[in-house]
Amino acid sequence: LAKTTQPISMDSYEGQEVNITCSHNNIATNDYITWYQQFPSQGPRFIIQGYKTKVTNEVASLFIPADRKSSTLSLPRVSLSDTAVYYCLVGDTFGGKLIFGQGTELSVKP
Amino acid sequence: GAVVSQHPSWVICKSGTSVKIECRSLDFQATTMFWYRQFPKQSLMLMATSNEGSKATYEQGVEKDKFLINHASLTLSTLTVTSAHPEDSSFYICSARIAGETYEQYFGPGTRLTVT
Numbered sequence: 001l002a003k004t005t006q007p008i009s010m011d012s013y014e015g016q017e018v019n020i021t022c023s024h025n026n027i028a029t030n031d032y033i034t035w036y037q038q039f040p041s042q043g044p045r046f047i048i049q050g051y052k053t054k055v056t057n058e059v060a061s062l063f064i065p066a067d068r069k070s071s072t073l074s075l076p077r078v079s080l081s082d083t084a085v086y087y088c089l090v091g092d093t094f095g096g097k098l099i100f101g102q103g104t105e106l107s108v109k110p
Numbered sequence: 111g112a113v114v115s116q117h118p119s120w121v122i123c124k125s126g127t128s129v130k131i132e133c134r135s136l137d138f139q140a141t142t143m144f145w146y147r148q149f150p151k152q153s154l155m156l157m158a159t160s161n162e163g164s165k166a167t168y169e170q171g172v173e174k175d176k177f178l179i180n181h182a183s184l185t186l187s188t189l190t191v192t193s194a195h196p197e198d199s200s201f202y203i204c205s206a207r208i209a210g211e212t213y214e215q216y217f218g219p220g221t222r223l224t225v226t
Contacts, residue, residue, distance in 0.1 A: 034214070043114075043203045043217030044154070087153070098144070098205070098215055100154040 004088045004101040011107050018075045020104050022088030025069045030092035033064060033071045038085045038103070047086070048073070075106075083108045113137055114206050116218035123194055123225055130190045131221045133204030139184035140206035144215065145177075148201040160187045184209065194225045 005023040012018045024033070032051050036044035048055055050062040050071070061074040075082060085103040113136040123129045133143055141162050146154040158168045158179050166179035178190040187206075191198055201222055205215040 036217075041201065041220065041222065043116075043205070043220050045217070046214055049214065097156060097159060099156060100146075102153050 004090055006086075006088055006101060006104045008102060009105040009107065011109065012078055013109050014079055015077050018078050018082075018106060018108075020073045020075075020086055020088075020106070021070055022073070023070045024088070024090045027068050027090050028092065031068075031090045032092070033062065033068075034089045034091075034098075035060070035062065035073045036087045036089065038087065044087060044100075078106075078108045080108050080110060082106065112208065112216045114204065114216045114218040116202075116204060116221050118221060119219060120222040121224070123223070125195055125225055126193055128190055128192045129194055129223060130188055131202055131204075131223070133187045133189070133206070133218055135185045135206045135216070138206075138216075139209045140187075141184060141209040142207045143181060143187040144205045144207075145179060145187075145189050146203045146205070148203060148220075154203060157189075191223065194223070196225045199223055199225045 034049040035047040037047050038044040048057055048060045048062045050064050052064050055062045063072040085105050087100050087103040089098050115134045115136055117132045121129055143160040145157045147157050148154045156169050157172045158166045160166045160179045160181040162181045162184050168174045176192055181187040201220050203220040205217045207215050
């Protein structure tokens, strides 16, 4: 399972775009990249998943360069309610296990 | 869709007793469920993988005789913490993967265990 590295914490202000980058240098061919969000005392919530290039959904975008050794989660126009811990995970499609790294604690200020 | 519930949401027990935590997939069948433990200000730590109808696979360092996992049906997995001690106090979270589908896991809301 590929190990991931993310910044421990980030600060932002309401209305700004936030980009959180995750490094996964030893990502394997079958690995997908998935991001989860977790609020205190709650289970993680799926945000977005991708394999390569760019993926966009109603809450975020995920940018993955050609070498796939990193990925960037982009949150447009954050609000106070986006304050949470964001986890980047890498694993193969049918492997099942998700190994969580340290995550990035995002703090959005008014 | 894809809702996972846990029961109880919080529990307090005395040292030496056992406590059971249930994880249910409410609107889908889950051949595989996972159990995690999370201490304050730390990340989730995978404890074990639970497969319906077979023995759970425990991660290195997790005592299988202390953390009993049963996955008797496609919608229910249970974690029993036996002879609980204060150091077992933690936030326990389960997740489930839809049978036949790929990578996405759906997480339960977690169970806060406090051992006094």
